[in-house]
Amino acid sequence: MADPILQKIAEHLVETEDVVILPHINADGDALGAALALGLALTDMGKQVDILLEEEVPSNLDFLPGQELIKTNPREQYSTAVNIDNGDISRLGKRESYFWNAKTRLSIDHHTTNRVKAHYSYVNTKASATGEIVYDLLLNYFKGNLNKDISLCIYTAIVTDTGGFRYTNTTPETLMICADLMRHEIDFPYVIKKVFDMISYTKLYLMKKTINSLILLEDGKLAISYLTYGDIQNYDVKNDDFEGLVNIGRNLEGVEVSVFLREDSEGNFRGNLRSNNYVDVSEIAEIFNGGGHKRAAGFNSSDTREELIKKLIAVIVPKIRREA
């Protein structure tokens, strides 16, 4: 069953001669993998393809094929622009004009929050990754063949956005697609190693500091860990580097609530909250003027660390006891 909008996008791409592909800023494995897969397929069809990025390709994605399509000397105008894996055109950053200046503007995305206006904008929120949509486009609309390079790009896109098939967005369809991609003899263990396992010095240092700070309360049901401004100020720390640190506490046997605090600037804390089974951490975050979901929430605070931890314990302990 062809989708009429994706059909129009396919028809237009078959007709056009030159295309600029625009993934969101801070392009991750899905944005970049989907852009490269589409770029390689269109190049095979004889199109002139330029992929424009806001930043350099991150080192954990430097293995992706098709990077010769990533240009730093764009044309003034393109016949066709494809916004990809991006729900908000302002997230194209400095490249926004290439989208608006194109004669035909197309958009392919899977985010529920998508609000892109284009000549044809296709949003499939059931797709775990935009890579899945590109797979669908190539196979069912272009009636093209996958090759090893394109398969590697799409596989990378999908493993990135599904956390290696562990998030709830993973569907039977996701695994069927990846089974097909694997038939092209891609080195999938290498992809997973690059995308998930490799860590930077900074990250290892932050992990070490976080583990060393970790305390357990309430018979091991509450884990609290933190990084002070002193811990991080001399390091070139990116927001990504903090990702997952709250899970060190959450993944520890017996822990119900994990709190991770980081002092982003002197006296200003960002708090992350996670729970495993029954405590609604969004309620806790709200008390500190933050918000989130039942199992994952966050807040900001300018209390001192000692004060903040004392307040958090006072709020969290009764919830752990009441609901245990």
Added chain:
Amino acid sequence: MADPILQKIAEHLVETEDVVILPHINADGDALGAALALGLALTDMGKQVDILLEEEVPSNLDFLPGQELIKTNPREQYSTAVNIDNGDISRLGKRESYFWNAKTRLSIDHHTTNRVKAHYSYVNTKASATGEIVYDLLLNYFKGNLNKDISLCIYTAIVTDTGGFRYTNTTPETLMICADLMRHEIDFPYVIKKVFDMISYTKLYLMKKTINSLILLEDGKLAISYLTYGDIQNYDVKNDDFEGLVNIGRNLEGVEVSVFLREDSEGNFRGNLRSNNYVDVSEIAEIFNGGGHKRAAGFNSSDTREELIKKLIAVIVPKIRREA
């Protein structure tokens, strides 16, 4: 295409009235998942099923359904015994006699090293997990239907032995099977969390000590970390707890060779070696009278830690330089 031996096994199981299922000692997710899946299916077919284990169910697998089939008061003799996910009958430990005393002895396994003698012994080394073989048996030989509980057991078996679809034993067939299992609405993110993410206090402590000991040499290409006997003697440390500690160094950006040493008993070190791209660590292990593969090897040594590290550096550095 039915396999004649698996066909015989299926026919026998359809005929028999009571079955004992015997996974290997230290049953992991594949051994236990495959045993429970087969046990549940045979129970549905009206058979009397006992599963016998050498140990308690480990806490990271305590969610598996069908545990009512695990018995601590076995019969004296069974009509049929099924050795499962086990390539060597001596690895049944104290339960070996239940295999030999059974009137019919069957065996289902995927290990290349399998050397089991039974009335019918099926070994499929292309299966990523014994769980895959049980899936094949249930669907294609018993012509049975999967249900949610059986699907959860087989999914757990497969994710365990494929490291969450990241090891090279993962095949397109593996993903096709898991796509089918997911259709039974199993809580697969929970399975992956329990099997891979949960860590014990002991493990976190060992990680902390390992990270704190880590040194980098040769411009960050060689990582060395260790645990002394003093670090571990007061903890109830199991062999499993050391798993993955060598990867802390290996996963660090720029590292080619990672060495992890642990002093199992006073003065006796076990060394693990890993490489990422070009150094053949089996050659290094051989110099220390050990062995292994190009990217993963090990050895034992009774040198002092300082001496051993000095010797290792002398051997490894030229290899890193020569092949860089």
